[in-house]
Amino acid sequence: MQKTEMTLGGIYIPPSVREKEEKLAKTKTELYPSESRRRRGRQLKLWDDINCITELLCRNLQLLQFNAHEIYETIRRGHKFSGARSHHVAVGVYPTGALFNHECHPAVARYFCGKKIVLRAIRPLVPGEAVAENYGPHFLMKGRQERQRALACRYWFSCRCIACTEDWPNLKHMKAEKIFYIRCPNEACVYKFKGNVKNYPKICPGCSCSIRKEEMMSRSEQVEQCVQKYELGAKFMEEGKQFEAITCICNGVDNFSKCGALPHCKTHIAQEALRSCFAASGNVHLAPIADK
Ligand SMILES: [Zn+2]
Ligand SMILES: [Zn+2]
Secondary structure (H helix, E strand, O other), X not given: OOOOOOEEOOEEOOHHHHHHHHHHHHHHHHHOOOHHHHHHOOOHHHHHHHHHHHHHHHHHHHHHHHHEEEEEEXXXXXXXXXXXXXXXXXXXXXXXXHHOOEOOOOOEEEEEEOOEEEEEEXXXXXXXXXXXXXXXXXXXXXXXXXXXXXXXXXXXXXXXXXXXXXXXXXXHHHHHXXXXXXXXXXXXXXXXXXXXXXXXXXXOOOOOOEOOHHXXXXXXXXXXXXXXXXXXXXXXXXXXXXXXXXXXXXXXXXXXXXXXXXOOHHHHHHHHHHHHHHHOOXXXXXXXXXXX
């Protein structure tokens, strides 16, 4: 979120929030008698209590718009993963959870153990990197324009995550286009090579380091090995082996970050599979199996 507007005591308060504050204060004044009239009455204590409750309600209504998390549980029948779906059961305010910024390609998956919120990484993170959550619109399901519109309406910011700045294709397009990138051998460089390895330049356009075809071929093979890990992870999931699947998929995702570059369809699908595996450790409701 871009914090370019006024601050008050170190807290970002956009003008639009101030407007709402003023409207709420006005509403409160109109709903309840003026200070002087209240002081004259015998029900001083009662009015103070009402005033306190009103302030709390106003405050929490404002907090809810930006900081509430939908609490969900996983509903499943026989199989641990196949046919399982998430079901929203409540809304909660988590002060620490609310500190996470949004990315359309989030770094963490969220699930709930009782009322406790749990956030777990679904991709490798380097020290100092921002750990982003997802507020709803995910690039796999929605195009950039639709995400931007939803985020601006609900959360009042323009997203500048990597999926937005590079305009990553959604899942449907990725599957059709078979996008495949190899990262530059220089770890500090973010340039990514696209297409056939034989056509790569001899010098990286991003950092000017020399590019050896053999090394890039080897990286391409390493990406294929990652895909094999994802497939093995999916097989473990079919067998209901949650923890074996997590180990296998995490290994694949970690290795992918050393040789490939995003977006990469199968890596994103693997990250979503990790989300399901993690959620199986959270609140799960076993639905009765219908009689045939
Ligand atoms: Zn974004
Ligand atoms: Zn480079």
